[in-house]
Structures are given as structure tokens and as C-alpha cells.
Amino acid sequence: MARHVTGLEISRYADGELAPELAERLEAHLTACASCRAQLHSALLLGEDLRTHFAAAAPDVSLGRARSIQRPVRYAAAAAAAVFLGIATFPRLTSDVQVPVGQPASVTAFAIGVQVGTMHKLPTLITVHGYVVERGKRGLTVRNGGGRTRVDLPAGFSTAQYPVGSAVVVHGVRQADGSIVAASIQTIQP
Amino acid sequence: MVQDLANLSDRELVSRAQREDASAFGVLAERYQLQLLRLCTALTSDPEAAQELAQTTWARAFEAIGHLREGERFFGWLRQIAVNQLRDGFKRRRLPQVSFDEALHDGPDEALGPEGSLLRQERQAEISQALGMLSEHDRRMLALRYAQDCSYREIALEMGTTEGTVATWLYRAKERLRKALEQGKGRQV
Numbered sequence: 001m002a003r004h005v006t007g008l009e010i011s012r013y014a015d016g017e018l019a020p021e022l023a024e025r026l027e028a029h030l031t032a033c034a035s036c037r038a039q040l041h042s043a044l045l046l047g048e049d050l051r052t053h054f055a056a057a058a059p060d061v062s063l064g065r066a067r068s069i070q071r072p073v074r075y076a077a078a079a080a081a082a083v084f085l086g087i088a089t090f091p092r093l094t095s096d097v098q099v100p101v102g103q104p105a106s107v108t109a110f111a112i113g114v115q116v117g118t119m120h121k122l123p124t125l126i127t128v129h130g131y132v133v134e135r136g137k138r139g140l141t142v143r144n145g146g147g148r149t150r151v152d153l154p155a156g157f158s159t160a161q162y163p164v165g166s167a168v169v170v171h172g173v174r175q176a177d178g179s180i181v182a183a184s185i186q187t188i189q190p
Numbered sequence: 191m192v193q194d195l196a197n198l199s200d201r202e203l204v205s206r207a208q209r210e211d212a213s214a215f216g217v218l219a220e221r222y223q224l225q226l227l228r229l230c231t232a233l234t235s236d237p238e239a240a241q242e243l244a245q246t247t248w249a250r251a252f253e254a255i256g257h258l259r260e261g262e263r264f265f266g267w268l269r270q271i272a273v274n275q276l277r278d279g280f281k282r283r284r285l286p287q288v289s290f291d292e293a294l295h296d297g298p299d300e301a302l303g304p305e306g307s308l309l310r311q312e313r314q315a316e317i318s319q320a321l322g323m324l325s326e327h328d329r330r331m332l333a334l335r336y337a338q339d340c341s342y343r344e345i346a347l348e349m350g351t352t353e354g355t356v357a358t359w360l361y362r363a364k365e366r367l368r369k370a371l372e373q374g375k376g377r378q379v
Contacts, residue, residue: 007365011360011364012357015335015360028232030235031235041276041280044276044280048278048280049314050332052314053317054336056314143338
């Protein structure tokens, strides 16, 4: 067996910060080494514990709702991916999920009073919580656990009250390019 | 048509997939299916778990392809999704299982039930206590990474140092946290 990988390499890999060639070498080693695999699993769990701890330290009431809203989308995506891959076991993932299509739906606006309107395809409602890392005239960039998300504010609303570094919860409608048109933005006071 | 797509680079395929070209995503899936399965096998060591992890990774990738900025790094991005899915799987298994309906209607804490909520609270109390035993520098490093989700590069800029040093600082902070957690458990016994 090749030499064990170092704890430092496992830590970087768990954080997604190991160079691709080193990541491949580590993965090749993990295939045959239960000890290093256990170390990686432990590192992943510790990272998750820390994320949960810090998220709880800065209360975020939207978290549960965000997961609730996004999960049906995930299952729909699973079904779509299954079509590509022809994976026979996918029905296990999708069996109890209904994804309504082609029905009118509207999104009720929240605090800033934006009516998104009636659509003939259900929009993807989403809640994003994170920190403002960029601010433009019409929109913000919010960083959260899943990366960066562009948030567009409707005409007539200013981004001035959301300074870079502020913690926000955004409710809105996801666009095809992954950005969000906000229906409401709440700031979290630390 | 699919034959033509097969000649395209990852970057071009990602770009098409982001414009909702389903065939382009299909070609990417075909191109990396085996490589991803090998990766998932390395991460789990269990063929069935590997298959399941690969499936959820593809599903998540399909959902999130619009967020990928550097299409030429498609597999690296896929790798990180797989690792994140594995991590999420650990978290779910450690807590009592809840049904989709319960999670949808009750929110996470209510859906976990008393036992799950208690387990989570206990673990968070342990983490909080262990963090209190670390230096200010260690806590800051961990907060930058796990509270603010900063990359090593962003932390390096913030701290005025190199990414390699950040990696070492973070590794040592996590090791000290792990030891503090063990000490805390030792005192409770």
C-alpha cells in the first residue's frame, strides 16, 4: 500500500482545498485504506458540527423553511438526472414526490411588497441566508454554504440598506441562471 | 447531434447545460459517470453506498449547474458535491430519521423529535465548550472558514499570509478542537 496521506492533506481535502492532482492521489489511497477513510469521515463530521454550531450562534429562522422548499426541487432534479443516467434505482428516491407542472401559481410577496405574479409554470421558491459580499445598484451578491448567489432587487428598491458584511435572509424566486429575484430581504442583527 | 456534443470540451458542455441544453448535461454525465463512481467507492468503500452517493451527486449537480463558473473544472466541482453529499449523509444518519412530510411541515427541529433535538443540543454544547478552550486565533480561523464560509485564499488575504499557512493553521485548530472535545468527554465520564 502507498504511504498514508497526512492529516493536513485530509483536512484540505475535506475543505475542498486540495489541488486536483493531490486529490486524485488521496482518493486512490482511500480505496485501499480504511484508516485514512475513517479520518476523512471524521474530518467531514467535525466540519459539519462547526457549521451547525456557528449557524446556531447566529439564529436564522429561515433555515428550516429553506430546506423544506428546496427539497422537492432536489427530488425533481434527481428524477431528471436519472433520465440521463438511466439509473434503475432512482424510483426509490422519487416514489413519494409529486412535482406539479403546468398549473397557475402565484408568489405572495413579503416585506417589501413585490408581486411576482401569476405564472403558468410553478416558480422555484427559494430562501437564501448568508452574508452580503458585493453590492451593486440593482442587486447583491450573497455568500452562503452553497457558494455565491446573485440577488436582484425589483425596480424602485435600493441596495443601500444592505452593506457588505451584513447577514441577510432572502426569500424569492430562482431564475434559470441561478440568480434570485428577491421578494423580501431581512437583515439579521448580530 | 450527441456525437457532435461528445467532441465538445467540458467548458462548452457546461455552458450549454447552463442554457438548459439537457443533452449537454447528459454528455457530461456519460463522460464522468465511471470516474465519479470510482471516487464514491473510494469515499465509502461500499458499492451500494457508492452507487447511492453517485446518484445524489448527479442530482445535485443537475440542480446546481447554473452556479458553476469555471466549466473546465467540472469534475473538481463534482468531486466537492460528492464530498458534501457524503458529509450530509453522515449528519442524517447520526440523527433519528424523519420522513419527508415531517420535515416539510414541521421544520427541522420539530421533525427531529425530542431525541434528535437533545442529541443535537448535547453535541452543540460540547462543541461550544471545546471552542472555549481554544486560543482566540484558532477560534477566528474556524469562524472564518465555517461561519463565513471563506475559502483558504480569502482567509489568506484577510490574515495577510499564504494559503499554505492557512491550511496549516486550520488543520492545527481542528486538531486542538478535537483534543478539547476528547478532554471534555473524559471529564463527563
